[in-house]
Amino acid sequence: xxxxxxxxxxxxxxxxxxxxxxxxxxxxxxxxxxxxxxxxxxxxxxxxxxxxxxxxxxxxxxxxxxxxxxxxxxxxxxxxxxxxxxxxxxxxxxxxxxxxxxxxxxxxxxxxxxxxxxxxxxxxxxxxxxxxxxxxxxxxxxxxxxxxxxxxxxxxxxxxxxxxxxxxxxxxxxxxxxxxxxxxxxxxxxxxxxxxxxxxxxxxxxxxxxxxxxxxxxxxxxxxxxxxxxxxxxxxxxxxxxxxxxxxxxxxxxxxxxxxxxxxxxxxxxxxxxxxxxxxxxxxxxxxxxxxxxxxxxxxxxxxxxxxxxxxxxxxxxxxxxxxxxxxxxxxxxxxxxxxxxxxxxxxxxxxxxxxxxxxxxxxxxxxxxxxxxxxxxxxxxxxxxxxxxxxxxxxxxxxxxxxxxxxxxxxxxxx
Numbered sequence: 487x488x489x490x491x492x493x494x495x496x497x498x499x500x501x502x503x504x505x506x507x508x509x510x511x512x513x514x515x516x517x518x519x520x521x522x523x524x525x526x527x528x529x530x531x532x533x534x535x536x537x538x539x540x541x542x543x544x545x546x547x548x549x550x551x552x553x554x555x556x557x558x559x560x561x562x563x564x565x566x567x568x569x570x571x572x573x574x575x576x577x578x579x580x581x582x583x584x585x586x587x588x589x590x591x592x593x594x595x596x597x598x599x600x601x602x603x604x605x606x607x608x609x610x611x612x613x614x615x616x617x618x619x620x621x622x623x624x625x626x627x628x629x630x631x632x633x634x635x636x637x638x639x640x641x642x643x644x645x646x647x648x649x650x651x652x653x654x655x656x657x658x659x660x661x662x663x664x665x666x667x668x669x670x671x672x673x674x675x676x677x678x679x680x681x682x683x684x685x686x687x688x689x690x691x692x693x694x695x696x697x698x699x700x701x702x703x704x705x706x707x708x709x710x711x712x713x714x715x716x717x718x719x720x721x722x723x724x725x726x727x728x729x730x731x732x733x734x735x736x737x738x739x740x741x742x743x744x745x746x747x748x749x750x751x752x753x754x755x756x757x758x759x760x761x762x763x764x765x766x767x768x769x770x771x772x773x774x775x776x777x778x779x780x781x782x783x784x785x786x787x788x789x790x791x792x793x794x795x796x797x798x799x800x801x802x803x804x805x806x807x808x809x810x811x812x813x814x815x816x817x818x819x820x821x822x823x824x825x826x827x828x829x830x831x832x833x834x835x836x837x838x839x840x841x842x843x844x845x846x847x848x849x850x851x852x853x854x855x856x857x858x859x860x861x862x863x864x865x866x867x868x869x870x871x872x873x874x875x876x877x878x879x880x881x882x883x884x885x886x887x888x889x890x891x892x893x894x895x896x897x898x899x900x901x902x
Contacts, residue, residue: 531556531571531587536616538573538654540585549668549709550675551575553585560594563624563631567591567638571621574676578650579664579756579816585654588647588673589621590680593638601685602643603716603888604677607634608670608692608699609646610869613782614660614751619653620646628900629872633693636876636897641889643684645677649699651755657778660752661695661727661817667702668709675710689883690718693872694839697723697830701819704826717827717886719879722839722868725847728814731806735799741838743790743798747777753812760812765805770798820847823854829882830858831875833866873899 531554532539541553553573560566569591576586592602609630612618625631625646634644650665651658659665674688690700690707697720707715727749733739734746747762747770754760763771770793777786790798801809814821828851832844841862848858861878863871877894884891 528552528555530554531573533622533653536619536622536653538585538587538619540573540655544575544583544585546583547575549576549672550679552676552679555680561591561624564591564635564638564644565594567593567635567644570680572676572680573654574672574679576650576665576668576672578659578668579662584650584656586647586650586669586672587619587621587653588645588669588676590643590645590677591634591638592643592681592683593641597683598641601683602641603685603883604674604688605637605642605644605883606670606674606688606690606700606703607637607644607646608666608690608696608703610692610694610696611660611745611748611783612652613786614652614658614748614777615779615781616653617780618782619648621648622653629869632897632900633691633872633876636880637691640880640891640894642689642883643677643681645673645688647673657751657755659755660748661698661724661813662752662756663698663702663817663819664706666695666699667704667706670696670699670703671706671709671715674713678713686713687716687887688713689716689886689888691721691879691883692719692723693721694868695724697721697839698725698817698819701824701828704824704828705822707825714887715826716888717829717883718824719829719831719882721831721872721875722833722836723819723830723844723847724817724839725819726843727817728810730813731801731809734795735801735806738795740791740795743793743795744777744783744786746799747774747790748786749813749817750809751777753809753816756816757812760809765799765801765809767797767800769793770800820850820854823856824851824858827882827886828856828858829879830860831871831878832860832862833868833871834862834864835866836868836871838868869901870899873897 555572558569561569647669690703692700750762773789776789874896880891
């Protein structure tokens with residue numbers, strides 16, 4: 487689950503401008519006309535402080551419907567792919583219609599016959615505060631940009647959700663599986679409203695938090711029957727989430743304290759009985775604003791590591807049992823079978839999502855009839871597995887209806 491960052495990259499100041507016509511290079515006049523009409527009637531995306539502005543009340547609309555749209559033009563961080571930022575409708579775990587932010591990158595040049603296939607990229611943990619929103623910061627870091635660039639260079643369009651409550655009003659529902667899975671699937675439908683030259687075939691690919699999210703997305707894919715989920719790649723997926731609080735509280739695992747608090751915050755967004763401030767000691771309560779408002783994962787991790795576990799949490803046995811049950815009920819990706827071809831990628835030196843936890847998750851999925859493929863990488867840790875597995879990711883997509891792979895050379899994972 488761990489994706490430690492080295493500070494927030496350059497902020498993009500693009501969202502207050504006019505919407506640029508998104509259909510400039512659509513594959514047909516009808517596609518250009520439909521998309522141009524959609525763009526013309528949409529407001530530009532607006533951000534105040536670190537939060538995207540959402541209509542209040544939010545008019546009801548089907549999942550994947552666009553709310554606001556802005557073009558940022560060619561993005562050098564992803565080899566000059568054309569990039570758009572947008573708000574779209576999705577559904578949370580309670581069945582509520584919610585606004586989610588996301589982005590789309592389309593390769594340069596003419597699209598292939600049938601349109602660009604789409605990768606829905608699900609990012610790893612960046613934080614809970616709105617200032618940690620990937621679409622506002624050049625994909626947040628070089629690691630995310632590298633992964634997106636890999637797919638763009640392989641002639642995929644990339645749609646990337648920010649997840650529910652990250653960058654939009656309200657609190658990010660961290661690790662809430664239904665929220666994440668719906669957002670990952672619905673961003674693909676939204677992307678089809680942005681440009682008219684995308685293929686109905688799409689793929690879900692994610693790492694860490696995103697690795698967990700894409701497992702839920704395989705089930706959410708049925709929300710868009712006009713689209714076809716070809717395959718899924720889940721890298722170092724967060725799992726065994728009902729064990730995170732016992733590991734921290736009983737075993738004193740300081741490295742996961744920030745994630746344990748993030749998981750409590752995530753639960754509190756839909757479980758009215760969970761109040762993070764009541765589950766923390768004075769030292770934890772004093773640091774809670776870092777997680778909620780001012781810091782991202784690296785700052786939160788540093789802040790909470792300073793506090794001994796016994797001083798950080800105030801959770802009794804009965805409360806702990808309830809919280810464990812809730813995390814298992816809402817966050818565990820293997821609670822139900824996944825749908826479609828699945829590749830799980832795991833570094834054997836991963837100390838954040840241990841290989842044993844992933845193997846156990848796969849065992850539970852296989853017991854439910856899931857035909858999953860696992861590829862392990864000796865000596866690679868949690869973040870380090872992303873870059874070296876690029877060619878295997880592309881080969882898996884190619885074998886399930888994606889683009890052919892030509893001369894792929896894997897890279898070390900980018901940092902910072």
